[in-house]
Amino acid sequence: xxxxxxxxxxxxxxxxxxxxxxxxxxxxxxxxxxxxxxxxxxxxxxxxxxxxxxxxxxxxxxxxxxxxxxxxxxxxxxxxxxxxxxxxxxxxxxxxxxxxxxxxxxxxxxxxxxxxxxxxxxxxxxxxxxxxxxxxxxxxxxxxxxxxxxxxxxxxxxxxxxxxxxxxxxxxxxxxxxxxxxxxxxxxxxxxxxxxxxxxxxxxxxxxxxxxxxxxxxxxxxxxxxxxxxxxxxxxxxxxxxxxxx
Amino acid sequence: xxxxxxxxxxxxxxxxxxxxxxxxxxxxxxxxxxxxxxxxxxxxxxxxxxxxxxxxxxxxxxxxxxxxxxxxxxxxxxxxxxxxxxxxxxxxxxxxxxxxxxxxxxxxxxxxxxxxxxxxxxxxxxxxxxxxxxxxxxxxxxxxxxx
Numbered sequence: 001x002x003x004x005x006x007x008x009x010x011x012x013x014x015x016x017x018x019x020x021x022x023x024x025x026x027x028x029x030x031x032x033x034x035x036x037x038x039x040x041x042x043x044x045x046x047x048x049x050x051x052x053x054x055x056x057x058x059x060x061x062x063x064x065x066x067x068x069x070x071x072x073x074x075x076x077x078x079x080x081x082x083x084x085x086x087x088x089x090x091x092x093x094x095x096x097x098x099x100x101x102x103x104x105x106x107x108x109x110x111x112x113x114x115x116x117x118x119x120x121x122x123x124x125x126x127x128x129x130x131x132x133x134x135x136x137x138x139x140x141x142x143x144x145x146x147x148x149x150x151x152x153x154x155x156x157x158x159x160x161x162x163x164x165x166x167x168x169x170x171x172x173x174x175x176x177x178x179x180x181x182x183x184x185x186x187x188x189x190x191x192x193x194x195x196x197x198x199x200x201x202x203x204x205x206x207x208x209x210x211x212x213x214x215x216x217x218x219x220x221x222x223x224x225x226x227x228x229x230x231x232x233x234x235x236x237x238x239x240x241x242x243x244x245x246x
Numbered sequence: 247x248x249x250x251x252x253x254x255x256x257x258x259x260x261x262x263x264x265x266x267x268x269x270x271x272x273x274x275x276x277x278x279x280x281x282x283x284x285x286x287x288x289x290x291x292x293x294x295x296x297x298x299x300x301x302x303x304x305x306x307x308x309x310x311x312x313x314x315x316x317x318x319x320x321x322x323x324x325x326x327x328x329x330x331x332x333x334x335x336x337x338x339x340x341x342x343x344x345x346x347x348x349x350x351x352x353x354x355x356x357x358x359x360x361x362x363x364x365x366x367x368x369x370x371x372x373x374x375x376x377x378x379x380x381x382x383x384x385x386x387x388x389x390x391x392x393x
Contacts, residue, residue: 021324074269075325082322115266123263126256130286131338149267193338197260198267202337203328205362209370214378227340235344243349 004036005054005062007095010102012043012050013066014081018074022211022219025050028085035089046218047071047226072156073203077105112153120149120198128194136186141194144176149198162226163233169199170237178241192238199234201227250290257286257333265329274321278329281311286333297361298368304334305372313380327373336365 011032015025025045033041033054044051050066084101087093124145125138133141148169155165177191204227212220261282265275289304312326319325339362346355 024322024324073267073328075328076269076271079271079321079325083320113269115272116269119263119266121263122259123267126260126263126333127338129252129256130260130333193342196341197337200337200341202335202340203268203332205337205340205366206331206335206369206373209366210374213370213374231340231344234341235348238341239345239348 001054001056001060001062003099004038004095005052005064007099007102008032008036008041008054009050009052009064009066010099010106011081011085012045012052013068014102014105015078016045016047016050016068017071018077019071020078020081021207022046022216023214024078024082028081031089032085035091036095047222074109080105111157112150117146117149117153120145124194124197126194127197128190131190131193133187133190133194136184137190138194140177140180140184140186140191144173144180144191144195145198147176148172148195152198163229166199166230166233167237170196170234171241172237173199173234174238174241196234196238199230201230204230250287253286253290254283257283260333261285261329264332268328270325270329271321274319274325275329277315277319278326281308281315281326281330282333284308284311285330289334298364301334301365301368302372305331305369306376308334309373309376313376317384323377331369331373334369336362336369339365 008029012025012029015028022045026043029041029043029045029052033052037057039055039057041055042053046068048068050068052064052066054062056062081102084093084098088095088098121142125142128138128141129135151172152165152169155168173192173195177188177195180186180191181188204223208220208223208227210220211217211223258279262275262279265278266272270278285304285308288307289300292300292303295303308330309327312323312330315326316323339358343355343358343362346352346358
């Protein structure tokens with residue numbers, strides 16, 4: 001039984017640390033707990049912690065708490081846990097196979113995930129165009145975005161609070177934008193606006209409001225606070241550079 | 247006309263790029279891009295209705311396409327939903343709001359804060375309405391990987 005508790009808890013932890021929705025985490029725990037032979041499994045997930053109680057048929061109750069710290073965005077892992085939990089619930093794979101697959105998913109990733117860093121270029125360039133920038137602005141925003149994504153990946157190895165790494169990112173964006181504008185007729189604000197999109201908490205803010213609308217109040221408020229901290233960090237980083245000797 | 251074409255192109259590029267950044271399974275990146283393009287296209291098309299309505303309609307379409315594609319591709323909905331809303335999401339506004347406050351432009355900051363909250367609320371509302379409708383109407387088959 002102890003072993004089964006660990007597996008279900010691990011599935012929940014992988015989901016939460018990779019940015020899954022609260023509802024999905026709680027449903028996955030209930031589904032896998034049932035499949036593992038518990039009478040019921042009750043999960044309470046928040047973006048910063050996971051609480052689970054398992055009711056065993058022999059009358060015992062197993063309760064576990066997991067603290068969630070660093071959250072990354074890795075949708076592929078969420079998709080993987082999702083299909084694992086469904087295959088397990090329908091009896092297609094054994095407990096050992098699930099455990100092995102989950103442990104595989106918790107292995108630390110490479111620091112530099114190149115597709116993401118390179119994709120930051122066209123991503124930021126596209127946003128510069130959405131904000132009515134010229135092609136030149138888009139080009140510079142793309143270069144800046146890739147640089148910021150690279151530095152962000154490097155910083156992610158160290159235990160730095162999100163607000164601080166956001167501020168560093170904002171500073172780099174503004175420095176690059178000022179540099180580019182020294183040598184060309186590009187619009188500094190468009191470059192900054194485009195390049196800042198890899199840092200800024202747009203999805204987090206929308207998820208926070210979605211959580212609140214569907215009644216997940218704890219998660220909604222904490223994600224909103226997280227989004228606020230990141231936005232303040234990025235804006236502070238940019239403001240410092242903009243205010244120095246215009 | 248050019249504005250609409252531009253929205254299709256930029257919507258595709260940003261959604262597909264952010265699909266890589268959020269590490270979506272790589273064979274789904276193309277579909278994410280198409281959903282993002284559709285969303286930003288509808289946003290540009292319905293812009294004359296006012297910002298909140300345009301955000302709501304665009305987000306509803308993105309959520310609808312994501313739910314359908316997720317069932318076809320047997321992936322969780324967020325695989326398509328998160329990259330799909332990226333072109334709409336008011337992240338830039340979150341930054342400009344805070345920048346206005348930091349530069350002591352309080353009236354400008356509060357104005358942008360209100361615009362941003364309504365934009366994010368309209369997007370969240372569109373997604374929530376659509377996904378609740380799917381949840382209520384759709385009975386999952388056994389072993390089906392989407393939800």
